[in-house]
Amino acid sequence: MSQDVLIQIKGLFKIFGAKPRTIMPMIEQGKTKQEILDNTGHTLGLKDINLDIKRGEIFVIMGLSGSGKSTLIRHFNRLIEPTAGQVLVEGNDVLKLDEGALRMFRRQKMSMVFQHFGLLPHQTVVNNVAFGLKTQGVEKKERLAKAKTWLADVGLEGYEDQYPAQLSGGQQQRVGLARALCTDAEILLMDEAFSALDPLIRSEMQDQLIQLQETLHKTIVFITHDLDEALRLGDRIAILRDGELVQVGEPKEILLKPADDYVEAFVKDVNRARALTVENVMKAPVNRITAQTIGEALEQMRASTKDYGYVVSDDGFKGAVTQETLEEAIEESDASGSDLLSDELYEDMAEISPSNLLEEVIPETLDNECPLPVVDEEGKLKGVLSRSRLAEALGSS
Amino acid sequence: MSWITEFPELSRETLVTVRKTLDSSYREFSREYGENIEAFFDPLLYFLVWFEKLLLATPWWLMIAIIALITHLAARSWRLTIGVIISLFLIGLFGMWEDTMSTLSIITVSTLLSIALGIPIGILMARSDRTQAFVTPILDVMQTMPAFVYLIPVVMLLGIGKIPGLIAVIIYAIPPVIRLTNLGIRLVNKEVLEAAMSYGVTPWQKLWNVQLPLAMPNIMAGINQTIMMALAMVVIASMIGVAGLGQPVLRSITNQYFALGLLNGLAIVVLAIIFDRVSQAYAKRSQQYLGGRE
Numbered sequence: 124m125s126q127d128v129l130i131q132i133k134g135l136f137k138i139f140g141a142k143p144r145t146i147m148p149m150i151e152q153g154k155t156k157q158e159i160l161d162n163t164g165h166t167l168g169l170k171d172i173n174l175d176i177k178r179g180e181i182f183v184i185m186g187l188s189g190s191g192k193s194t195l196i197r198h199f200n201r202l203i204e205p206t207a208g209q210v211l212v213e214g215n216d217v218l219k220l221d222e223g224a225l226r227m228f229r230r231q232k233m234s235m236v237f238q239h240f241g242l243l244p245h246q247t248v249v250n251n252v253a254f255g256l257k258t259q260g261v262e263k264k265e266r267l268a269k270a271k272t273w274l275a276d277v278g279l280e281g282y283e284d285q286y287p288a289q290l291s292g293g294q295q296q297r298v299g300l301a302r303a304l305c306t307d308a309e310i311l312l313m314d315e316a317f318s319a320l321d322p323l324i325r326s327e328m329q330d331q332l333i334q335l336q337e338t339l340h341k342t343i344v345f346i347t348h349d350l351d352e353a354l355r356l357g358d359r360i361a362i363l364r365d366g367e368l369v370q371v372g373e374p375k376e377i378l379l380k381p382a383d384d385y386v387e388a389f390v391k392d393v394n395r396a397r398a399l400t401v402e403n404v405m406k407a408p409v410n411r412i413t414a415q416t417i418g419e420a421l422e423q424m425r426a427s428t429k430d431y432g433y434v435v436s437d438d439g440f441k442g443a444v445t446q447e448t449l450e451e452a453i454e455e456s457d458a459s460g461s462d463l464l465s466d467e468l469y470e471d472m473a474e475i476s477p478s479n480l481l482e483e484v485i486p487e488t489l490d491n492e493c494p495l496p497v498v499d500e501e502g503k504l505k506g507v508l509s510r511s512r513l514a515e516a517l518g519s520s
Numbered sequence: 521m522s523w524i525t526e527f528p529e530l531s532r533e534t535l536v537t538v539r540k541t542l543d544s545s546y547r548e549f550s551r552e553y554g555e556n557i558e559a560f561f562d563p564l565l566y567f568l569v570w571f572e573k574l575l576l577a578t579p580w581w582l583m584i585a586i587i588a589l590i591t592h593l594a595a596r597s598w599r600l601t602i603g604v605i606i607s608l609f610l611i612g613l614f615g616m617w618e619d620t621m622s623t624l625s626i627i628t629v630s631t632l633l634s635i636a637l638g639i640p641i642g643i644l645m646a647r648s649d650r651t652q653a654f655v656t657p658i659l660d661v662m663q664t665m666p667a668f669v670y671l672i673p674v675v676m677l678l679g680i681g682k683i684p685g686l687i688a689v690i691i692y693a694i695p696p697v698i699r700l701t702n703l704g705i706r707l708v709n710k711e712v713l714e715a716a717m718s719y720g721v722t723p724w725q726k727l728w729n730v731q732l733p734l735a736m737p738n739i740m741a742g743i744n745q746t747i748m749m750a751l752a753m754v755v756i757a758s759m760i761g762v763a764g765l766g767q768p769v770l771r772s773i774t775n776q777y778f779a780l781g782l783l784n785g786l787a788i789v790v791l792a793i794i795f796d797r798v799s800q801a802y803a804k805r806s807q808q809y810l811g812g813r814e
């Protein structure tokens with residue numbers, strides 16, 4: 124994934140009401156949304172939004188109802204005009220485009236998926252998917268052929284000639300998604316695209332989106348009020364509150380370091396076991412043992428505060444040992460004469476991978492007295508996960 | 521202190537002068553421009569006369585067949601089609617065929633004109649709140665002003681005949697199609713409209729591919745009402761020389777011929793029912809897709 128910035132929002136303000144510009148000074152004085160509404164009847168929609176969205180990422184914007192998510196995403200393709208600020212796509216200010224240029228921009232650069240689908244009820248499914256191309260003036264045969272392949276890609280083969288009202292909600296949203304993909308626009312805007320669907324269908328759609336994204340590498344701006352959805356889809360997440368950005372970061376930053384009480388309240392109810400990976404919560408391995416012999420190992424262990432350790436060599440992680448085992452072994456070795464650390468000394472303990480979800484490692488972690496070693500694909504010891512650390516991460520804060 | 525017990529009216533002389541001035545200036549206006557305005561409407565008159573003659577010249581059985589065919593194509597219902605054939609046949613049997621054809625011609629022409637004028641006006645109204653604020657009171661006046669009152673200036677200007685009759689019918693019948701076009705477009709689902717905008721539609725594409733089709737159920741309802749109102753206006757329009765079923769009705773009022781009035785009244789009702797059922801059935805059939813899963 125290339126990391127260059129594709130969309131930049133700079134100092135964006137949106138005020139709804141009769142004379143939005145007259146309200147700007149009040150905002151500079153630090154008046155709250157409620158004060159402005161009570162005193163002037165204007166609604167502060169967005170306040171000083173600054174965002175960088177990178178090419179190829181799924182950027183999730185999250186917030187409670189009324190926090191301004193829809194307002195913000197509608198600035199991207201200028202369905203809403205801002206009161207102040209800039210929207211830059213590849214460095215070009217969308218707000219400076221004239222009518223014709225804006226149309227071309229909307230046709231080629233961005234496409235959008237809507238919460239309630241926004242399909243044309245009087246057109247068949249295939250015509251709905253081809254709508255963007257029809258708007259561009261693409262010939263009928265060509266656009267229908269293309270629409271059909273996209274319909275197949277979202278799993279709606281055979282539904283071409285149905286009308287939207289004949290489909291279920293999930294199917295209608297697939298049509299909405301196919302319509303958005305059909306124009307080959309680089310940027311996909313999705314405003315609560317899955318919120319109107321029931322949980323099972325919703326998670327199916329999320330899977331499908333992730334799957335499509337693996338091959339398409341679009342830049343997706345995804346709106347949701349559901350943190351589980353945000354964590355599942357988002358490479359990065361922005362949190363909006365009353366029109367202000369309160370935090371932007373990767374899912375684990377949002378979960379583990381909530382910026383304020385609002386975000387904390389948000390993340391409180393999330394199923395952390397499913398949202399966090401071992402890598403997110405593991406601790407650095409403190410008691411590493413780099414010994415060849417039992418004697419050296421025991422010495423290193425006695426120097427540390429713990430009565431267990433993780434033996435590593437140049438090849439990577441070997442195994443975990445306890446002080447008790449070592450002490451027994453050294454007595455035996457005095458008799459046999461061999462002092463080498465052998466495989467049978469290692470504890471019979473599961474190794475876990477950094478990319479495991481916490482949910483997957485809960486049983487193993489709870490089964491063991493000492494922290495589990497976290498070993499990556501190359502066999503290197505990356506960290507350890509203890510019961511207490513796990514409990515802490517799964518707890519409310 | 522007489523204003524406490526009596527309304528402080530303008531004096532009789534003032535009122536008379538006001539009325540006289542208005543009347544004479546309008547008379548002058550119509551004397552000045554009447555002919556030009558009549559000439560302006562000439563093509564319409566020719567068309568109206570031609571169309572009426574065409575309907576009258578067509579053999580009755582062919583006419584019934586054509587109407588039945590149109591009915592069937594629009595509504596796809598055998599019951600309705602057979603009902604239409606029988607009622608038209610009865611109309612002819614009772615000697616009202618020619619009057620019915622005359623009425624049919626003026627209703628058809630006035631409906632087509634109402635649609636042709638009303639839909640664009642409705643579209644303009646939907647595009648701007650200002651236009652809406654300007655047009656709505658005019659429509660209110662058109663619908664509430666007693667029809668006889670605006671017959672007067674029309675007759676003063678154009679005399680008695682088909683064109684003033686047609687204009688009177690249109691003035692009376694056009695408001696529903698305008699109102700419902702405006703309403704229909706304003707009620708178009710906001711998200712669908714946003715979706716269209718987000719794919720970069722031109723204003724024309726937006727109107728043609730999104731707004732009008734989605735407003736169609738309302739527009740159709742407006743057209744239906746317009747037809748019904750035009751039919752209701754037929755009797756009044758016959759007072760100023762429009763041929764058709766209204767004339768015998770008028771005659772039977774002055775001469776107290778109850779049976780004649782009733783029969784012609786019933787013929788108007790039959791026409792109304794045909795128009796109504798056919799246009800409704802067509803609207804319903806063309807909007808099946810809105811229905812939902814089969």
Ligand SMILES: Nc1ncnc2c1ncn2[C@@H]1O[C@H](COP(=O)(O)OP(=O)(O)OP(=O)(O)O)[C@@H](O)[C@H]1O
Pocket residue numbers: 139140166167168186187188189190191192193194195348
């Ligand atoms: N056209 C408008 N006129 C006036 N106020 C508006 C308008 N659109 C939005 N608002 C206000 O702006 C604020 C943000 O609205 P927005 O629709 O962006 O919220 P949202 O985060 O998308 O909420 P939801 O989750 O309910 O969709 C709200 O307070 C709303 O009342």
Ligand SMILES: [Mg+2]
Pocket residue numbers: 192193194315
């Ligand atoms: Mg919203």
